[in-house]
Amino acid sequence: MPTTMKDIARDLGVSIVTVSKVLRNHEDISEETRKRVLNRVKELNYTPNLAARGLVTGKTYLVGLVVPDLLHPFFAEIATSLSRGLLKKGYCLTISTSEEDPELEENEINRLLSRRLDALLIATSNTSSASFERMQKQGPPLILIDRNFPGLGANFVGVDDEAVGVLATEHLIAMGCMRIAHLRGPDNSPGVGRLNGYVKTLAKHRLKSLAGYVSAPRTVDIQSRESGAELMKALIGLSPRPDGVFCYNDPMAIGAIHSILDAGLRVPGDIAVIGSGNLHYDSELRVPLSSIDQQTDLIGERAARLTLSLLESKTPPRNRTFIIEPKLVIRESTDRKKRTSEA
Amino acid sequence: MPTTMKDIARDLGVSIVTVSKVLRNHEDISEETRKRVLNRVKELNYTPNLAARGLVTGKTYLVGLVVPDLLHPFFAEIATSLSRGLLKKGYCLTISTSEEDPELEENEINRLLSRRLDALLIATSNTSSASFERMQKQGPPLILIDRNFPGLGANFVGVDDEAVGVLATEHLIAMGCMRIAHLRGPDNSPGVGRLNGYVKTLAKHRLKSLAGYVSAPRTVDIQSRESGAELMKALIGLSPRPDGVFCYNDPMAIGAIHSILDAGLRVPGDIAVIGSGNLHYDSELRVPLSSIDQQTDLIGERAARLTLSLLESKTPPRNRTFIIEPKLVIRESTDRKKRTSEA
DNA sequence: TTGAAAGCGTTACCAG
DNA sequence: CTGGTAACGCTTTCAA
Numbered sequence: 001m002p003t004t005m006k007d008i009a010r011d012l013g014v015s016i017v018t019v020s021k022v023l024r025n026h027e028d029i030s031e032e033t034r035k036r037v038l039n040r041v042k043e044l045n046y047t048p049n050l051a052a053r054g055l056v057t058g059k060t061y062l063v064g065l066v067v068p069d070l071l072h073p074f075f076a077e078i079a080t081s082l083s084r085g086l087l088k089k090g091y092c093l094t095i096s097t098s099e100e101d102p103e104l105e106e107n108e109i110n111r112l113l114s115r116r117l118d119a120l121l122i123a124t125s126n127t128s129s130a131s132f133e134r135m136q137k138q139g140p141p142l143i144l145i146d147r148n149f150p151g152l153g154a155n156f157v158g159v160d161d162e163a164v165g166v167l168a169t170e171h172l173i174a175m176g177c178m179r180i181a182h183l184r185g186p187d188n189s190p191g192v193g194r195l196n197g198y199v200k201t202l203a204k205h206r207l208k209s210l211a212g213y214v215s216a217p218r219t220v221d222i223q224s225r226e227s228g229a230e231l232m233k234a235l236i237g238l239s240p241r242p243d244g245v246f247c248y249n250d251p252m253a254i255g256a257i258h259s260i261l262d263a264g265l266r267v268p269g270d271i272a273v274i275g276s277g278n279l280h281y282d283s284e285l286r287v288p289l290s291s292i293d294q295q296t297d298l299i300g301e302r303a304a305r306l307t308l309s310l311l312e313s314k315t316p317p318r319n320r321t322f323i324i325e326p327k328l329v330i331r332e333s334t335d336r337k338k339r340t341s342e343a
Numbered sequence: 344m345p346t347t348m349k350d351i352a353r354d355l356g357v358s359i360v361t362v363s364k365v366l367r368n369h370e371d372i373s374e375e376t377r378k379r380v381l382n383r384v385k386e387l388n389y390t391p392n393l394a395a396r397g398l399v400t401g402k403t404y405l406v407g408l409v410v411p412d413l414l415h416p417f418f419a420e421i422a423t424s425l426s427r428g429l430l431k432k433g434y435c436l437t438i439s440t441s442e443e444d445p446e447l448e449e450n451e452i453n454r455l456l457s458r459r460l461d462a463l464l465i466a467t468s469n470t471s472s473a474s475f476e477r478m479q480k481q482g483p484p485l486i487l488i489d490r491n492f493p494g495l496g497a498n499f500v501g502v503d504d505e506a507v508g509v510l511a512t513e514h515l516i517a518m519g520c521m522r523i524a525h526l527r528g529p530d531n532s533p534g535v536g537r538l539n540g541y542v543k544t545l546a547k548h549r550l551k552s553l554a555g556y557v558s559a560p561r562t563v564d565i566q567s568r569e570s571g572a573e574l575m576k577a578l579i580g581l582s583p584r585p586d587g588v589f590c591y592n593d594p595m596a597i598g599a600i601h602s603i604l605d606a607g608l609r610v611p612g613d614i615a616v617i618g619s620g621n622l623h624y625d626s627e628l629r630v631p632l633s634s635i636d637q638q639t640d641l642i643g644e645r646a647a648r649l650t651l652s653l654l655e656s657k658t659p660p661r662n663r664t665f666i667i668e669p670k671l672v673i674r675e676s677t678d679r680k681k682r683t684s685e686a
Numbered sequence: 687t688t689g690a691a692a693g694c695g696t697t698a699c700c701a702g
Numbered sequence: 703c704t705g706g707t708a709a710c711g712c713t714t715t716c717a718a
């Protein structure tokens with residue numbers, strides 16, 4: 001059994017209240033008592049029980065984060081920068097994964113809710129907003145991350161996904177691609193947003209997306225690379241064959257490049273490839289990968305600031321949305337203006 | 344304010360105890376009362392307050408994990424498989440990062456301890472075991488992960504680091520390397536263990552590690568790639584130049600390869616490179632990277648099982664150690680015999 | 687400057 | 703089968 005304030009109070013012949021006050025830096029404690037208490041606290045290695053404190057104050061100083069997949073560097077980075085931001089103000093972050101499974105996600109959320117978090121951040125793998133509507137009425141402040149429900153009007157921090165699609169597609173066109181395909185993502189806001197950007201940009205340039213040029217994986221994110229490889233194989237078989245591919249994310253793009261090279265074709269010579277996410281190792285790949293940078297750490301930072309503002313403000317504030325602007329990063333996989341050496 | 348058992352009891356004209364019993368599936372409740380309670384629970388969307396429950400039961404069903412860096416896939420994977428294992432038994436995992444900073448780590452640990460975790464798992468970035476000795480006397484069960492303190496005799500799950508060094512070095516020798524260098528890791532058990540394996544293997548084959556052939560980064564893990572690149576530059580300038588390099592981890596190896604190629608040399612032709620960790624994208628790199636697989640998910644799984652056994656057993660059990668055997672994975676970066684290998 | 691009493695939401699224990 | 707009472711470790715309020 002860990003030490004309690006009661007132990008300290010008994011040892012010192014003071015009341016529990018006095019100990020409590022010392023620990024919270026109350027003014028009205030004599031210098032001497034304060035010292036004696038602090039001393040004993042050190043000696044016994046006492047740590048206040050936050051659960052008990054939270055029970056009476058109503059604040060747990062615990063913020064929850066649910067992401068689909070921690071192995072995806074995108075979410076790992078968000079978690080890291082978010083945690084950094086919250087820690088500064090004494091809030092602790094607890095991270096859970098849903099493994100892209102809506103049911104598991106629901107379980108995790110309930111588990112977290114049972115702990116009476118001060119706030120909850122979610123990059124949801126759910127395609128329905130029903131449970132979030134409920135949570136908005138009841139429960140702690142809710143902040144959606146990366147994946148939004150347009151109708152819901154919740155707090156949201158994420159990238160401008162349509163801009164991602166526009167940037168990528170415009171770039172492929174600028175590189176001279178005429179037949180641009182899209183390996184699309186899941187049926188959530190990033191997947192749909194990026195697809196829209198792609199479609200609009202093609203239309204703007206009076207280019208067509210031929211039959212089979214938009215292709216969707218059966219499973220989601222977690223196995224992006226495998227599905228990218230698989231979908232790309234099918235694309236290669238089409239005629240006319242695409243000469244540029246915009247992939248929903250970098251792992252898919254990596255899989256796509258793998259299939260292209262396996263088929264004896266060159267990147268970007270025969271097919272240019274661009275992804276999204278700008279992962280740390282993009283520049284070290286077989287073919288260094290062009291990508292759309294989503295400013296991931298900024299998302300985490302913004303989310304932290306938004307969360308803190310919700311937590312500090314006395315009156316329940318209006319829901320807010322922060323959209324981060326994506327940026328194009330050009331590497332070899334789309335750089336057709338430069339001769340590329342193939343290994 | 345969230346719903347409480349009191350609300351439900353009042354609404355239904357039963358006692359709080361009855362509600363509590365229904366929620367914990369006590370036998371001695373009439374079918375009718377049970378139904379009425381369960382109904383109202385649904386209606387009000389009631390979730391039990393785990394903090395309050397934990398206060399009286401002494402169990403929080405919360406397990407803590409502290410890792411140096413979530414962006415490192417090694418730790419992300421451990422976190423994921425660990426969480427999966429614990430969830431099965433209803434335990435929740437809370438993940439924190441120390442960013443390889445011992446002071447930050449100490450803070451995080453205290454924060455977590457304040458929440459009265461049922462168990463604490465740490466991949467420490469501390470080089471001193473002092474605070475862990477204290478924690479072993481007082482506080483929840485402690486499980487060290489990946490990085491051990493040999494003298495401490497704590498619960499530990501990790502890879503056989505000396506075997507990592509042996510496997511890697513033996514492989515380089517088998518590939519015909521005669522002048523093998525080592526980009527070593529930090530001053531903790533993995534860093535030292537891998538170095539030892541390297542040294543012993545060289546000795547066994549009567550090979551020498553020439554002056555400057557063992558080189559250590561100034562900073563730790565977080566910027567492995569940069570330091571790998573930097574250290575490799577220096578190695579290239581030595582004469583005689585090494586023809587094989589064993590790197591502490593894969594990011595370092597990636598940096599090293601970068602420098603070698605930049606210098607106009609070939610991998611593995613001029614210098615063979617092997618890392619450790621066998622990251623998911625090793626096979627998609629500029630030069631597919633040979634590596635030592637640490638069976639990362641197995642580490643997480645084992646750690647979960649060990650944790651659960653500590654939690655379930657009534658008597659405080661003896662500390663246990665699980666050592667996972669590493670495995671060699673051959674790819675292009677060391678394949679001087681030009682075999683056809685892909686992973 | 688100090689502390690007694692009440693209460694936070696829950697469970698343990700035991701009596702009815 | 704049901705429920706009163708005490709307790710978990712802490713903070714709040716108010717009186718001394």
